[in-house]
Amino acid sequence: MERDEIVARPIRKAEFGEPIPVTIEDMLNEISNQGPAIPAVISSVQPQLEALDPSLLAESSHFYITGCGDSYFAGLAARFAFARYAGVPTEALEALEFGRYAAGFVPPGSTVFGISNSGKAARSVEALVNARLGRAHTVAITGNSEGWLAQEAETILDQSVRLDGELIGMPSNLATDEEEDKPRRGSFGLVNYLASLTTLYLIAFQTGVVRGRITEGEADALREELRSTAELIAETVRICTPAAEAYAEQVKEIESYTFLGSGPSLATSLFYAAKTYELPRVYGVSQELEEWAHEQFFLTGTGTQVLFIAPQGRSVSRIRELLHTTQTMGGCGVVVTDESNPELSEAADVTLPVAGSVSEELSPLVYCVPGQLFATCLARSRGRLAFEFDSPLQYEMNMRTIQESQLIEFHPPRK
Template identity: 25%
Template sequence: MSRKTFQHHMIREIHEQPKAIEATLAEERQQVVKVAEEIYNEKYEMVYITGSGTSYHAGLAGTFSLSLLTKLICSSIPASEFGVWLPSTIPRKALLIAISQSGESTDVLEAAKSALKRNMKIVAITNTPQSSLTKVADYTLLTHAGEELAVTATKTYTTQLTLLFMLTLELASLQRQGSEKIEELKKALTEAPRLVNKTLTSNENLMREFAYNFKHVNCFFLLGSGPNYATALEGALKLKEACNVFAEGFASREFLHGPIQLIDGQTPIIFILTKDEIEHFKGLIKTVVNFGAPLIPISEEKQAFSDFSVKAVEIPEGFPKIFSPILYIVPLQLFAYYSSIARNLNPDKPEKLRKVVK
């Protein structure tokens, strides 16, 4: 589609995600293999992942995949806190994966400097070749998203996720030579562009409808578990940035430990549920519905919510849960965009935000 088709950069960039992911999968594969081999051969014991805002959320999802599929011990720390939280004693072989779409974020660069002082090697994940971050890094992985003009990041997020999942699979493949499971997951990840496109086309009208239905609502809670805890945080961030509303993401059952006190009939709950989680969280779903909160489920199993008389957002079936943040964030990006339009705001340039935080 041409740029003239779209009213704002944000919605254009949301629609560019299938091609951006496809380009990242194709054009960065050899470099990912090279970096994975270096990490494997150096026998790193610990991996820290850092970033700010959207990049930190990508890092959380990456921490989940690396912890689940590889033998590496992984930890995510927000970039602004990295120097404070980094233990005084770290393993001799420790690696930092530093994520920044611009490669110029002050907090991420400071985190990288803290890592260098500890003799840690650095992998940069960025959308900007020759940025400051790439110059301090030992290895660089590039998201092939193209220029992102909206302050509200979308396509750089899903391509960051793509790179982290690619790196996870290559490391897992080296550690488990000949594993059929890893080969199947590699094949499944190549389906991401098609499935993101399907998620876009099947949900755009519904997310526009939700946006206008809730245009007078100024508080949202988003719940997600496993890798989609990161999705809940990122979805809440998009609503804050684009719509100027209070939105908070929680690990699903953590919502019961205090925040549930705040819900009422005017407080929508956006519940992110992969297929295998629905039965486990049915009690929590019933609880929020009984308190009168409007429920927006996002799941592969649309029919599972028919008892609650709500419209569910349907995600295409068959994509592995470990990669699911790539798909589950898409309806939330659309919801944030159309909520901004419904409120007569400019989603490309929130007045208090800048694309690069220095």
């Protein structure tokens, strides 16, 4: 059997500026003010979707969503919305897994959405390169319409937005504001996750319309619900901050946490774990809800911290059972939930409250907030800034490791 022809591209030089540490105050400000990115992205991206050739969404046999870190988590989070509203088989894969192992074997008629807000993540770029070689249609979802990712895509969805004239989304070390001499507030780039989620939800709704699965009126109602999550984010910050502060102070000496979620909340659990690595620098383990019962259960005992991400939805009954199991084994059961789950809140050792009652499909937009607050408050309780690199070497290696990597093209054998 003939093997793929492998072509190694020249390695691009990493592009980055000077690191700007993010203080606790700056991070809390960023968390509090991220919500307006959602309506801003809707206003920017929806016209782009309506301008696309409808056949791109109407005739695709499969959708694949790929990226790294938060971009990958966004794809996982949106799968349920694609299943429910778009009616297209949709799979989210980490960029290396997709680009090097799946891209060459996608079904005919597939469309691949690659996500990188900076447009410089080498593995995400590579994923689109190999998707195109696998004869899929490639779409870049990015905040950098001239970046490396966009250069490899056949279609570009630009999710960059400005509020009050300021570009939002980029971390401060990658800021592209024109006023280079203007003092900049330290930024972690939290809104990138919201922007990617919002864009993916809009794609799911638009696909449902062009395929006749939902009406335009139903899509408008979904977009309005999407828009309304901005207010729920602001209210969640208000009601959850005291609880996050108290819990962080209570557990500031603890080095490991387990975050559990299912369906869209599996992605939220991954997001929480990532923030605990990046901010307070503790070990956060993400696990699918049911798999915990088969695996991390054996490590659960007195003082074990288990956080359940529990929007109203299909897994509430199982969360209730596993919360009881955690507590019976001596662990601390923390529930992240809203007012629609009073029984869970009453049973939990700690509740991190979420405002309102958002649908399970869209819950990652609002449920990311308690994880952001907890990680920030834990960093403060442990005497750290919200985000800072430990050394110039760590910063440089982080940038170079993500960007300066060999891109490999896998060309299928010629018939």
